[in-house]
Every structure is written in C-alpha cells, then in structure tokens.
Amino acid sequence: MNRKNLPGFLVFLVCIGLFPVFATRISAIQHYLDVMIFGGIFGIVAIGLSLLMGYAGQISLAHAAFMGIGAYSSGILTTHFNFSPVPALFLGLLITAIIAFSVGVPSLRLKGHYLAMATLGFGVIVHIIFSEEVNWTGGPSGLVGIPGFGLGDWKLKSTLQWYYFVWLWVAVSILIALNLVNSRIGRAFRAIHEDEKAAEAMGVPTARYKVQIFVVSAAMAAFAGSLYAHYVEFINPGSFDLVWSIRFILMVMVGGIQSIWGSLLGSLFLTFLSNEWLQVFAELEILIYGIILFIISLFFPDGLFPVIFRFLAQQLERRYE
Amino acid sequence: MNEASEIPILEIRELGKSFGGVEALHDITFSVPSGVIQSIIGPNGAGKTTLLNCVSGIIKPSHGKIYFLGKPIENLPPHRIATLGISRTFQHVALFKRMTVIENVAIGRHSKTRSGFLACTLRLSSMRREERDIFTKAEEWLEFVGLSDEMWKEAGSLPLGKQKLLEVARALAAEPRLLLLDEPAGGLNTSETEQFGDLIERIRNLGITILLIEHDMNLVMEKSDYVVVLHYGKLLATGTPREIKRNPQVIEVYLGKEE
Amino acid sequence: MSIMEEFLQYLISGITVGMIYVLVALGYNIIYNVTEVINFAQGEFVMLGGLCAVFYYESLHLPLWVAFFMSIGTVGVIGLIFEKFAIRYARSQSVLTLIIVTIAFSIILKGSAMFIWGKDPYSLPAFSAGSPWMVAGAAVQRQSLWIMGISLVIISGLSIFFHNSFYGKAMCACADNPIAAKMMGIPVRRMILLSFTLSAALGAAGGVIITPLSLMEYDRGALLGLKGFSVAVLGGLGNFWGALMAGIFIGIGESFCAGYISSGYKDAVALVALLIVLFVRPEGLLGKTK
Incomplete structure (x- = not known):
C-alpha cells in the first residue's frame, strides 16, 4: 500500500469494523447490515468498473451480465453438479475471464463506442440465455436452492458473519485497485484515457492493457456475482439485466469517475437510495436514474461527489480564513 | 559502441505512403548516422510529419523499408518501436494534460x-x-x-x-537511442527557441541521435550536422547545412521564397 | 402448411421486420455520416414514434395518416432538442461522456414513456383494411406491403438526398473534414442539428408502420436500437445500401430462427451477427476495406 493511501484505508477499516457494533444495537438501523452487504457486493463491481471506465476510459454495458455469469456459474455448479462453493467460484471466475477476453479482444481494437455496443449486445444475449435455458438456469422464475457460502465444515451462518466476509473482500478489492492505480500500469491506463496515440508512442501496449483491465474488471464483477448468489441463495435473470449494468455505471459516475473510494461510496449511496429512500417511487426509479445520469454526465463528467467535496472544502476554507 | 557507429542508426529505403490515392511520400531513401543532429525541412505538406509517423510506427508505410540499427521496424506497432529505443515528441503537443x-x-x-x-x-x-x-x-x-x-x-x-x-x-x-522532434520550436518566441537549440545540443552530447523537423531555419542551419529536404513527398536533397544552402534546387523551391 | 409455404411465410415476415431495422440503421448512419457519433437513443425514437401515433390516433381521434406525420414531426423535434441542448454541449467532452449522455437520454425516454403510457402494449389499425393476400400459399399482410413500400421510398429518397442535393452533400462533407466544411461556408452546426432531427424522424416512421403488426410498448427501444446498430455495422457504418441488404438478411435470419430453432433465441441473432462481424471484419460485410 502506498503511504499516501494508508491513513484513508485504516479509517475505512475502523469504520467497517465498528459499524455492526452500532447497527446491531439500534433497532431502527438493524437491517442496514443487510443493505451494507448488498452495497459491498455491488461496490466490488463498481470498483472494477471504475478501473475500466475512469482509468482506462473504456465503457462496459455488460457488467451486470458478467456478475450474472459469476452468479449462475456458482449457482449451477453447486446445485446441478454438487460442487462446493469455493471451487465453483474459481471455475466461474475462469469462465468469465475467458468470455471477457473473447469479447474484449475484437471490440477493444476499435473506437470507444464499439465496446459499448458490443458489451450492450453481449449483455442482452447473456440475459436471453439465462431466461431460455430453463433446465439449467430455472428460466425467468430463477434458480433456487443455492447453498450458503462455506468451505468444508465451515459455513457462513449469520448476517453479521456475511457482513464481515463481504467487506473483507471489498477491502481486498480496494487494496488491489489502489495498488494498481498507483503503479506504472495504472498511470499507463490514465495515459490511454487521455491520449492513446501518445501513450502508444511512449511504449504503452495500449491494446493489451485495455483487454487486461477489461478481463480483470469482468472477473471482479463475476466474483461479486458469486457472493451474491450464495448470500441470497436465489438468482433470476432480472438481477443481471441492462438496467443493472447502467446502475453500475451510475454508481461510478456518482462517486467520481476516476476514484476508487468514490465508486465504493457511489455504490453504497445508490444501494441505500433504492433500498431505503426511493422505494416510494418504485416504478419511476429508472426514470430518476436516467435523469441523474444525464445531469452528471453533462455537467459533472468527473463525477458528482468530487464536485461536492471540492465545494465543501472551499466553504470550510473560507470560513476559517 | 563500435558496431553502432558503423551501421547508421536509422536507414530509410524507398519509403512510400499514399492516403487514398494521394502520395504523401514517394520513394524516400536516406540514412541517419549515429550521434548526429539531422533535420528534415520542407514546405508545409512536404510529408515531414508523415515520415516521422512512419518511423515511430503510428502509420504504416505503403511500401519501403525502415531499419533501426539494422533491424527492419516498419511492421512493428508503435509501442514495440518505442521499446527498441525510438522516442518522439508531437507537432501538436500531446501531453497527458x-x-x-x-x-x-x-x-x-x-x-x-x-x-x-x-x-x-x-x-x-x-x-x-x-x-x-x-x-x-x-x-x-x-x-x-x-x-x-x-x-x-x-x-x-x-x-x-x-x-x-x-x-x-x-x-x-x-x-532513447534516437529522438524524433516534430517542430519543437513551433509557437515559441526567439529566446525560447534559442534555449531549445542549446537543449538539443545538450541532448546530442548525451549520445542521443536527433532527427528534427523544424521550420526555424536559423535553428536548423546552426545546429544540424545533416539536412534532408523534402518537397511534395519527394526527397529533394541531402547534405550538410552548407551544401543545402548552396543547392540551387533547394534555393529555388524553398529557401528562395523566404529570402 | 407445406414446408415450402412455411419457408415463404418466414421469408416474408423476415423481410418485413428487417425493413424496420433498416430504418433504425439509417438513423445511425445519418448521424454517423455527419458527426461520427453513435447515438444510443436511436431505438427509443422508434418506440416513441409508435406510441406517439397511438396517442394522436386513439386519444385525439386524428385520422391515421395525420397521426403518422404528427408522430414523425413530434419525435423529430425531440431529436432536435436533444442535439441542441445536450449533444452540442457534450461534443467538446470525451467520447466516453458522449456515449453516457446518449445512454442516459435513452433511459429518460424509456422512463418517460412508461410514466405516460404504462407497461401495456398498444396497437394501431393497419394502414389499409382487408384480409391478407395469398402468395403461393403464404399469407402476406397488407401492412407488410405498406412497411416495405414506405421503407423503400424513404431509403431511395435519402439516397437521392445525400448524393444529389446540396444539403445532402454538405452533410456528408461535415464528417469527412469539419474544418474544411466550415471554411467552405457549410453551416456545420445546422447540419448536425438536421442529422439528429432526420434520424429521430426516421426512427419514428419505422415505429409507426410496425405498430399495427407487432404492437408497441415502452421497453422495446433498447433491443430495436441494438438490432438497428447490428444492421448498420453489418452493412458498413455509413453505407445506405449495405444497411438495406444487412437489414433484410438479419430480419430473415431472425424469422427463421424463431420458426425453426427457438423463438426465445431470435433476439440473439442480430447480436451474435454483430459480435461476429466485430470479430472478423469490423468495417462491415459490405463496407469498404481501408
């Protein structure tokens, strides 16, 4: 870990560690533990997507589909083939990586909008397969009876255990992402984002890096999908459709397109928004997301939170001057 | 290194590039000896930047060969060429802003x-x-x-x-072994250009060969060991600054207009 | 029904649907020809076209042909507003931002449509009443002929417009070299505005003529847009006649897939074709090689 990121990371660990202490004692926010588990799972997807979008400047509309591939791999392998969760998870990661590689190689050779369209099309195909292959996936009504997560005799039992387990992996994801970003490869990504031709002339193998980060990012989504499947113990195609892919993009955009912490905050914000605060609007949720995304992308293309933080910092400075 | 001084650091042979029927470069052949400052001059549209882009691999030549330290590089992607030891700057600054x-x-x-x-x-x-x-x-x-x-x-x-x-x-x-500079003094004022001239010399003193595109004739004639003149995609003349200044063809199409 | 009749039936319905994809693809092509932007909201224009026509016909009781043109006009204006107030502003930003803006706009259109019309599918009467014609044992809906006829008129009209009229040629010049176009006195901005208006109107036309056959609902846009894009890429981005061939090809492919393999997978045909083309020949099957 880079020295400059260490304090933030420690604060994060303390917050995450202490949150259940309060949450389990205050009945009004007891169920927040559950929301936080979902927020963490989506956060892993968003962190991966931020690496791809914010740093390498490539857009994917298939991240929900990759999450779905991870979830269904785990679900199908454990229910139909009696795999135990851990090997199922790894096989799912491998499958996702291979698929992402074969989608990424042709479409990343081309300009930005091709990857967007190719991933959009790919996401729809995956969704169709989830719905159609009823014998394997349970079709539109979903796959039931997925076992909880565990290895041998050890099993995750309570919500609290799940909370710590998921957030352990969120912490690992953040660590990996921050390390990557603060390295020669991370700088090369940003260079690709800004000026691909110049990056190439400086010796950056742009095509290879773009495919690599696409695969890593997809694998992170698949990992999150696998956790999701074992936590909910039920999956259906509706959790992995285009709307969800757009939600992940929104999480990254809200939190700050080039910020690992921001995308985690964005995913927490949006998870709470849809689970707690926007339920009144139910049907209109998608319209509201569209408007938020539209405004952010037009007026705050670097993300919403960074603008807010900068504004608050300025106000504070002015006050204490 | 001895062998390096014997073979030229860069050798361009019958290089041609056309864009949709328009010939931007036509059978260019010249070489750059190791350790020199060599300039490419020519009016706008002469094909100077196209030539530099071919060397750094950003565009692929239509035909012809480019050898870097004796190895053909015309089919390599830009990042491989960069790794071999050719580095460059851009005419329109291409920094990661x-x-x-x-x-x-x-x-x-x-x-x-x-x-x-x-x-x-x-x-x-x-x-x-x-x-x-x-x-x-x-x-x-x-x-x-x-x-x-x-x-x-x-x-x-x-x-x-x-x-x-x-x-x-x-x-x-x-x-890099070879540094390509595409109009480094473009848009600079006189004193900045002078500083740049000194910088170029200091770079050469490190043993780095320089291939330079430049419009500022004073800078070119003062600092270059060799000059290559391009005109409408064709090689018009090569030689020392002194030879180029005396070359009647060059005077006619290029220098003549300015003086 | 004999095997031959069945085959013919699938063929005809495939060509009919394919025409709609061609119209969507042309929408992409027009915008791409002028701006080199891919508009992700293209499919939503089709959905809006259908539903707007339903509104004018059912709620305002206007004659069908008036509803047809009013709907095209309305959606055209939406395209114009979108360009004028969003795209123009976002064009100075990165490609990434531009893509996200058009995606966001498509969600807004979809969400608004759900808000206004709800989730139910709507229908329009066929443009001319009467029982289907029988051709060699296969039934041809009258609306199918309308669809083919109107599409062909539009495609020919656009082709003439782009190749022979001053405005059309000027629009093409903008993408080739915007700076040169500007120096030649072509109002580049107005051309971009026109291209968005035109392609929105085009999508709407497709939406109105398909609604009598296959109904229309709020969430049809994304898939229509994607299939239209597949057709545009298959035919070579910017290539009009390529899009026509590709559209018919995809339409027939879908229809055969639904008939002989599985109706659930018919939507995947266009997308698989898109991925294969991107893999093998990104300039499109009928596009020019560089």
Missing part, C-alpha cells in the same frame, strides 16, 4: 520498466524498487530540461513553451 508533470515523465519510463499486473497489484518489493527508480529518473530529466519547479502541477496548466519542454523530458525518460 490532466496528469501531473512528473507523472507525464514517469509514463516515459514505461518502456524501461517491467513490473506486471501481479507485481503491481501486490506491490511486490521489485515493483516498489522500480517505482522509486522511475520517479528519481523522472526528477532528473525534469531538472535536465529545467522544469523542476513545475513537478506537481497539472501538465495542461503549463504555458506552451514549458509543455514543449515537458514533452522532450517525457521522451528522454525512455532513454
């Missing part, structure tokens, strides 16, 4: 460093050592071009003259 000055130079070290995905994500000790080396070297090169005070600024916030210097530092950080 939203990264800091030192980060820009750090990218220049990319071809000199190895750490892969795994080493970077795990921050292995080899990677940390390399990272320290990248930034030490980057600082050195910034000092070399005189930008030490600007290290932590955003590259896009620098004035044009300093952006051009930064591009040179970024290119030098790759420790």
Whole structure:
C-alpha cells in the first residue's frame, strides 16, 4: 500500500469494523447490515468498473451480465453438479475471464463506442440465455436452492458473519485497485484515457492493457456475482439485466469517475437510495436514474461527489480564513 | 559502441505512403548516422510529419523499408518501436494534460520498466524498487530540461513553451537511442527557441541521435550536422547545412521564397 | 402448411421486420455520416414514434395518416432538442461522456414513456383494411406491403438526398473534414442539428408502420436500437445500401430462427451477427476495406 493511501484505508477499516457494533444495537438501523452487504457486493463491481471506465476510459454495458455469469456459474455448479462453493467460484471466475477476453479482444481494437455496443449486445444475449435455458438456469422464475457460502465444515451462518466476509473482500478489492492505480500500469491506463496515440508512442501496449483491465474488471464483477448468489441463495435473470449494468455505471459516475473510494461510496449511496429512500417511487426509479445520469454526465463528467467535496472544502476554507 | 557507429542508426529505403490515392511520400531513401543532429525541412505538406509517423510506427508505410540499427521496424506497432529505443515528441503537443508533470515523465519510463499486473497489484518489493527508480529518473530529466519547479502541477496548466519542454523530458525518460522532434520550436518566441537549440545540443552530447523537423531555419542551419529536404513527398536533397544552402534546387523551391 | 409455404411465410415476415431495422440503421448512419457519433437513443425514437401515433390516433381521434406525420414531426423535434441542448454541449467532452449522455437520454425516454403510457402494449389499425393476400400459399399482410413500400421510398429518397442535393452533400462533407466544411461556408452546426432531427424522424416512421403488426410498448427501444446498430455495422457504418441488404438478411435470419430453432433465441441473432462481424471484419460485410 502506498503511504499516501494508508491513513484513508485504516479509517475505512475502523469504520467497517465498528459499524455492526452500532447497527446491531439500534433497532431502527438493524437491517442496514443487510443493505451494507448488498452495497459491498455491488461496490466490488463498481470498483472494477471504475478501473475500466475512469482509468482506462473504456465503457462496459455488460457488467451486470458478467456478475450474472459469476452468479449462475456458482449457482449451477453447486446445485446441478454438487460442487462446493469455493471451487465453483474459481471455475466461474475462469469462465468469465475467458468470455471477457473473447469479447474484449475484437471490440477493444476499435473506437470507444464499439465496446459499448458490443458489451450492450453481449449483455442482452447473456440475459436471453439465462431466461431460455430453463433446465439449467430455472428460466425467468430463477434458480433456487443455492447453498450458503462455506468451505468444508465451515459455513457462513449469520448476517453479521456475511457482513464481515463481504467487506473483507471489498477491502481486498480496494487494496488491489489502489495498488494498481498507483503503479506504472495504472498511470499507463490514465495515459490511454487521455491520449492513446501518445501513450502508444511512449511504449504503452495500449491494446493489451485495455483487454487486461477489461478481463480483470469482468472477473471482479463475476466474483461479486458469486457472493451474491450464495448470500441470497436465489438468482433470476432480472438481477443481471441492462438496467443493472447502467446502475453500475451510475454508481461510478456518482462517486467520481476516476476514484476508487468514490465508486465504493457511489455504490453504497445508490444501494441505500433504492433500498431505503426511493422505494416510494418504485416504478419511476429508472426514470430518476436516467435523469441523474444525464445531469452528471453533462455537467459533472468527473463525477458528482468530487464536485461536492471540492465545494465543501472551499466553504470550510473560507470560513476559517 | 563500435558496431553502432558503423551501421547508421536509422536507414530509410524507398519509403512510400499514399492516403487514398494521394502520395504523401514517394520513394524516400536516406540514412541517419549515429550521434548526429539531422533535420528534415520542407514546405508545409512536404510529408515531414508523415515520415516521422512512419518511423515511430503510428502509420504504416505503403511500401519501403525502415531499419533501426539494422533491424527492419516498419511492421512493428508503435509501442514495440518505442521499446527498441525510438522516442518522439508531437507537432501538436500531446501531453497527458490532466496528469501531473512528473507523472507525464514517469509514463516515459514505461518502456524501461517491467513490473506486471501481479507485481503491481501486490506491490511486490521489485515493483516498489522500480517505482522509486522511475520517479528519481523522472526528477532528473525534469531538472535536465529545467522544469523542476513545475513537478506537481497539472501538465495542461503549463504555458506552451514549458509543455514543449515537458514533452522532450517525457521522451528522454525512455532513454532513447534516437529522438524524433516534430517542430519543437513551433509557437515559441526567439529566446525560447534559442534555449531549445542549446537543449538539443545538450541532448546530442548525451549520445542521443536527433532527427528534427523544424521550420526555424536559423535553428536548423546552426545546429544540424545533416539536412534532408523534402518537397511534395519527394526527397529533394541531402547534405550538410552548407551544401543545402548552396543547392540551387533547394534555393529555388524553398529557401528562395523566404529570402 | 407445406414446408415450402412455411419457408415463404418466414421469408416474408423476415423481410418485413428487417425493413424496420433498416430504418433504425439509417438513423445511425445519418448521424454517423455527419458527426461520427453513435447515438444510443436511436431505438427509443422508434418506440416513441409508435406510441406517439397511438396517442394522436386513439386519444385525439386524428385520422391515421395525420397521426403518422404528427408522430414523425413530434419525435423529430425531440431529436432536435436533444442535439441542441445536450449533444452540442457534450461534443467538446470525451467520447466516453458522449456515449453516457446518449445512454442516459435513452433511459429518460424509456422512463418517460412508461410514466405516460404504462407497461401495456398498444396497437394501431393497419394502414389499409382487408384480409391478407395469398402468395403461393403464404399469407402476406397488407401492412407488410405498406412497411416495405414506405421503407423503400424513404431509403431511395435519402439516397437521392445525400448524393444529389446540396444539403445532402454538405452533410456528408461535415464528417469527412469539419474544418474544411466550415471554411467552405457549410453551416456545420445546422447540419448536425438536421442529422439528429432526420434520424429521430426516421426512427419514428419505422415505429409507426410496425405498430399495427407487432404492437408497441415502452421497453422495446433498447433491443430495436441494438438490432438497428447490428444492421448498420453489418452493412458498413455509413453505407445506405449495405444497411438495406444487412437489414433484410438479419430480419430473415431472425424469422427463421424463431420458426425453426427457438423463438426465445431470435433476439440473439442480430447480436451474435454483430459480435461476429466485430470479430472478423469490423468495417462491415459490405463496407469498404481501408
């Protein structure tokens, strides 16, 4: 870990560690533990997507589909083939990586909008397969009876255990992402984002890096999908459709397109928004997301939170001057 | 190195490039000896930048060969060519504007460093050592071009003259054998241009060969060992500055107009 | 029904649907020809076209042909507003931002349509009443002929417009070299505005003529847009006649897939074709090689 990121990371660990202490004692926010588990799972997807979008400047509309591939791999392998969760998870990661590689190689050779369209099309195909292959996936009504997560005799039992387990992996994801970003490869990504031709002339193998980060990012989504499947113990195609892919993009955009912490905050914000605060609007949720995304992308293309933080910092400075 | 001085560092043979029927380069043949400053001059549209782009691999020539230290490179992708030891700057400054000055130079070290995905994500000790080396070297090169005070600024916030210097530092950080400079003095004032002339000489004294595109004739004639003249995609003349100045063809199509 | 009759039936319905994809693809092509932007909201224009016509016909009781043109006009204006107030502003930003803006706009259109019309599918009467014609044992809906006829008129009209009229040629010049176009006195901005208006109207036309056959609901846009894009890429981006061939090809492919393999997978045909083309020949099957 880079020295400059260490304090933030420690604060994060303390917050995450202490949150259940309060949450389990205050009945009004007891169920927040559950929301936080979902927020963490989506956060892993968003962190991966931020690496791809914010740093390498490539857009994917298939991240929900990759999450779905991870979830269904785990679900199908454990229910139909009696795999135990851990090997199922790894096989799912491998499958996702291979698929992402074969989608990424042709479409990343081309300009930005091709990857967007190719991933959009790919996401729809995956969704169709989830719905159609009823014998394997349970079709539109979903796959039931997925076992909880565990290895041998050890099993995750309570919500609290799940909370710590998921957030352990969120912490690992953040660590990996921050390390990557603060390295020669991370700088090369940003260079690709800004000026691909110049990056190439400086010796950056742009095509290879773009495919690599696409695969890593997809694998992170698949990992999150696998956790999701074992936590909910039920999956259906509706959790992995285009709307969800757009939600992940929104999480990254809200939190700050080039910020690992921001995308985690964005995913927490949006998870709470849809689970707690926007339920009144139910049907209109998608319209509201569209408007938020539209405004952010037009007026705050670097993300919403960074603008807010900068504004608050300025106000504070002015006050204490 | 002895063998390096015997074969030319860059050799271009019957190079041609056409864009949709229009011939931008027509059977260009010349070579660049090791350790010199060589300039390419010619009116606008002569094909100078196209030639440079072919050498750095950004565009693929239609036919012909390019040898770098005796090895053909015309079919290699740009990043491979960069790794072999050819570095460049751009006519229209192509910095990573939203990264800091030192980060820009750090990218220049990319071809000199190895750490892969795994080493970077795990921050292995080899990677940390390399990272320290990248930034030490980057600082050195910034000092070399005189930008030490600007290290932590955003590259896009620098004035044009300093952006051009930064591009040179970024290119030098790759420790190239051959440095391609595309109109480095374009848009600079007289004193800045003079400073640039000195910088070019200091770079050559490090043993780096320089291939330079430039419109400023004083700079070209004063600093170059050899000059190549292009005219409408064709090679018009090659020689020392003195020979070029006397060449009647060159005077007619190029110098004659200006003087 | 004999095997031959069945085959013919699938063929005809495939060509009919394919025509709609061609109209969507042309929408992409027009915008791409002028701006080199891919508009992700293209499919939503089709959905809006259908539903707007339903509104004019059912709620305002206007004659069908008036509803047809009013709907095209309305959606055209939406395209114009979108360009004028969003795209124009976002064009100075990165490609990434531009893509996200058009995606966001498509969600807004979809969400608004759900808000206004709800989730139910709507229908329109066929443009001319009467029982289907029988051709060699296969039934041809009268609306199918309308669809083919109107599409062909539009495609020919556009082709003439782009190749022979001053405005059309000027629009093409803008993408080739915007700076040169500007220097030649072509109002580049107005051309871009026109291209968005035109392609929105085009999508709407497709939406109105398909609604009598296959109904229309709020969430049809994304898939229509994607299939239209597949057709545009298959035919070579910017290539009009390529899009026509590709559209018919995809339409027939879908229809055969639904008939002989599985109706659930018919939507995947266009997308698989898109991925294969991107893999093998990104300039499109009928596009020019560089």
